[in-house]
Amino acid sequence: MKFTLSIAFFFLSLAQIFGQESNCFENSTGLYWPVRVGLQKNLTYGNNSYVSTFEGDSLEFEGKYYFKETQKYSTGEVKTRFWREENGAVFSLDQEKGIESLELPSNVEVGSKWISTDKVWTYEILSLTSTYLTPFCEFSDLLEVKTESSEREGTVYTLYYKKGLGMIGLNVNGQPFSYIKPDRKVNERSFIAYGCENFGTSQEIEKCTNAKISQHIRENLKSPQSTVKGRILLNVRIDESGEVSEVTVMETVADGEALEAEAIRVMSSLPKFIPAQVDDNQPIATNLKVPFRF
Template identity: 30%
Template sequence: MKNITLIVLLSVSMGCGSKRTVVEPSANAYYPVGNYDAKFKYVDTDAYVIHKDISKQIEWNQIAYSVREIQYSWGKKVETFYRLEDGNVLYYDVASNTESMIMPKNPKVGFKWVSTDKAWEYEIVQLDGELETPQRQYSNLLVMKASQVTGRDSNKLSEYHNYYQKGIGKVASIGDGMLMTFRLYQ
């Protein structure tokens, strides 16, 4: 009996010890995290920006975040930090040491939220948006309005409309009613 108990205990402990924790890519259909690579072109210029999820995680306040590297054509490079919680995509802002939701799990038209630092308000304004870019015609897009609340970011417009395609992520941004950036496909 002791031998059987010992074998069972060894089997259980070996089975538990061999399990690995794997960080799965985002389950958020409109804002992938962990497996997102995209290149966006600025309209009417040769400038572009590349968003690339890199195989790196970082911890802030004992919470793990996936790292996304943003590379601009003019040489600037920054890292941004995202995580998934209950299907919601959260973004960690190093400057304000705050975390804010960037995309809800189940977006609904009219749903609004404010960034934790109270600088930006977001609203889902459409789930069936249409948009034409120089590369593609889109339909059934989620359209999110982002509005400055405090005017803190004086180098940015006061309002943007960002367009997201289910299963793909962001495809374009509009500011002042004009297309600003759009996703490039190769």
């Protein structure tokens, strides 16, 4: 069986906290999902990042006015979304479908459930006292919302909201995928494969590291005898010492257990890396996303 793979890096420490003093939005207050002009956030998103900015009333639909949110990604891509707030409840507008859906009710209570207007997304409030850890901050007293899509069976999204800021963290099937970054400039460095540390630029070092990971997979993967085809996404946690500490399946295919087991075995055997670092050159744990296409 042939396979292809691509590799994506993104950072989230589960053990080290940096820059706590004045960069963790300690004084933010207001709604869990604020919709206001001038609100700007910098977030990671998988192996990319984006800046979210709210602009003024820019769209009218059926007599209701929506704020425009512009998301500018590090890849150059720009996305636009539209939101409005009414008596504490937050609504989103799907321009393509021409429908409005409730994103967060005004009465925020544990156990509250709702569904999008098109019946695709379901939501449930899990907690009002959750915590969330990033490489820079430890947030507490967060609103935690679980959401699932009928079009993405088997994928569970968990969103974390802080009053006055909105979403500050997102997990996919229990694995971190996005988090808010401080307003100030921070220094992040990915983990590095031994032998790549002196290659010059960060891009050359990353290319070298990717190549070594790909080589390890090619040389060690033994494709099971299976007729199953599709995409399996693994999350590989590389700890503060640079060693693989955990490999979990984030996305899979029906009857793909044999493929999962082999992919997990190979990724668990990755050699030790120079660990990722953040801000003050302290090592942090890193999550490596590896999609396999069989």
